[in-house]
Amino acid sequence: MILRFSGLLLRMVDYERTVDVEATTLGDALAVAEARHPRLKMVLRDGHGQLRRTHRIFINGELAATAGLSTPMHSSDEVEFLTAIAGG
Amino acid sequence: MPRAVTFDVPTDPTQFDPLQIRPRVLLGFSVSALARWFAAHVASYPALLSEHRTAFAFTVVQLDYALPHLRFTDADWLAVTGRLMVADSAKYVRLTVDFHARGGATDPRPVASFQTDLRVVTIVEDHGLTALPGLFPENLLAKFLPDEVYRPDRAAIAATATPPTGEQILGEVSRDSTLCRSQCEVADQWSFIEVIEALTAARERLFLLDTAAPTLAKLAVRLPLRGVTAVFHRAMFVFDTVRIRTRAIAGPNGSDNLVFLHTVHDPSHEVDCVTAWETLTEPAPEPTKSSVSTMA
Numbered sequence: 001m002i003l004r005f006s007g008l009l010l011r012m013v014d015y016e017r018t019v020d021v022e023a024t025t026l027g028d029a030l031a032v033a034e035a036r037h038p039r040l041k042m043v044l045r046d047g048h049g050q051l052r053r054t055h056r057i058f059i060n061g062e063l064a065a066t067a068g069l070s071t072p073m074h075s076s077d078e079v080e081f082l083t084a085i086a087g088g
Numbered sequence: 089m090p091r092a093v094t095f096d097v098p099t100d101p102t103q104f105d106p107l108q109i110r111p112r113v114l115l116g117f118s119v120s121a122l123a124r125w126f127a128a129h130v131a132s133y134p135a136l137l138s139e140h141r142t143a144f145a146f147t148v149v150q151l152d153y154a155l156p157h158l159r160f161t162d163a164d165w166l167a168v169t170g171r172l173m174v175a176d177s178a179k180y181v182r183l184t185v186d187f188h189a190r191g192g193a194t195d196p197r198p199v200a201s202f203q204t205d206l207r208v209v210t211i212v213e214d215h216g217l218t219a220l221p222g223l224f225p226e227n228l229l230a231k232f233l234p235d236e237v238y239r240p241d242r243a244a245i246a247a248t249a250t251p252p253t254g255e256q257i258l259g260e261v262s263r264d265s266t267l268c269r270s271q272c273e274v275a276d277q278w279s280f281i282e283v284i285e286a287l288t289a290a291r292e293r294l295f296l297l298d299t300a301a302p303t304l305a306k307l308a309v310r311l312p313l314r315g316v317t318a319v320f321h322r323a324m325f326v327f328d329t330v331r332i333r334t335r336a337i338a339g340p341n342g343s344d345n346l347v348f349l350h351t352v353h354d355p356s357h358e359v360d361c362v363t364a365w366e367t368l369t370e371p372a373p374e375p376t377k378s379s380v381s382t383m384a
Contacts, residue, residue, distance in 0.1 A: 009216065083277075084218075
């Protein structure tokens with residue numbers, strides 16, 4: 001499956017716009033990406049390891065408002081993370 | 089009366105085009121006024137972010153020019169006066185900035201006024217500076233004087249944020265543009281100043297296209313800007329592609345003005361990010377010492 005990053009998240013993944021991973025849940029997929037890019041975890045997850053509400057998740061182009069770490073994934077899925085607000 | 093910060097800036101040719109002082113210059117000084125007000129009365133802007141976890145998102149931005157438009161050789165100095173208030177809900181702050189020209193034949197002369205409502209957001213992590221809607225911290229609220237706390241007039245805000253209507257004289261012209269880092273600010277989020285610059289560029293580009301009638305196309309670049317209002321719905325970030333849709337109406341709300349309406353759209357997710365309109369008007373006669381115009 002493909003994880004797609006944009007905006008300020010690009011800095012966290014060393015400007016890799018897509019990360020190809022094999023996983024059966026969103027949490028597992030993120031764990032693979034975070035192992036490769038540790039800063040990603042600090043932006044996407046809170047102190048309890050849960051996804052922050054600062055990002056919107058799109059799965060196969062559709063806003064997945066209820067998506068969480070246990071959301072099942074398929075090899076053909078594409079997940080995109082969009083930052084809602086950043087400070088300035 | 090809210091406390092003011094004032095500062096003078098010497099005029100220079102990069103601040104002007106042949107018709108007027110450029111919007112981005114006034115918007116930039118407005119942000120500087122905001123930072124100066126915070127530093128003087130609350131906390132420095134960097135400290136607001138790093139120590140108080142507080143930042144701001146522009147919601148409605150309004151810049152109005154006084155007539156006649158200031159030209160480069162009209163004045164030596166631009167005087168900037170900024171005031172800040174906080175909403176009683178602690179969810180918003182309101183910045184107002186007045187610009188006057190000094191050191192010219194009609195000293196002092198009103199140049200423009202700026203107002204914006206900013207949504208208070210709370211920084212939730214330091215690496216990306218991502219944030220959530222929040223409240224101005226209580227310990228900092230105490231630094232505002234009673235005159236600096238306001239109750240938002242929702243009807244007035246809604247009216248300000250409602251685009252004008254009128255006879256449509258140009259159908260939609262669309263152009264895609266990708267944000268680069270020079271158009272973004274500290275969190276790689278777009279700068280509202282650059283958004284408004286992009287809208288102005290979209291309007292001027294009509295002059296180069298065959299889609300607009302020649303008369304309208306000429307007006308798009310011949311008339312000075314009387315004012316611009318932008319309503320921000322959501323942010324975009326570096327390397328995002330936006331679609332700017334522009335159309336024009338004449339005589340909105342019974343006036344003789346020409347208005348270019350813009351929508352900044354996120355084509356990847358089919359949402360509108362900004363609604364904005366630029367009002368253009370015929371230049372007023374040059375002022376004399378005995379006939380200084382005031383803001384409309």
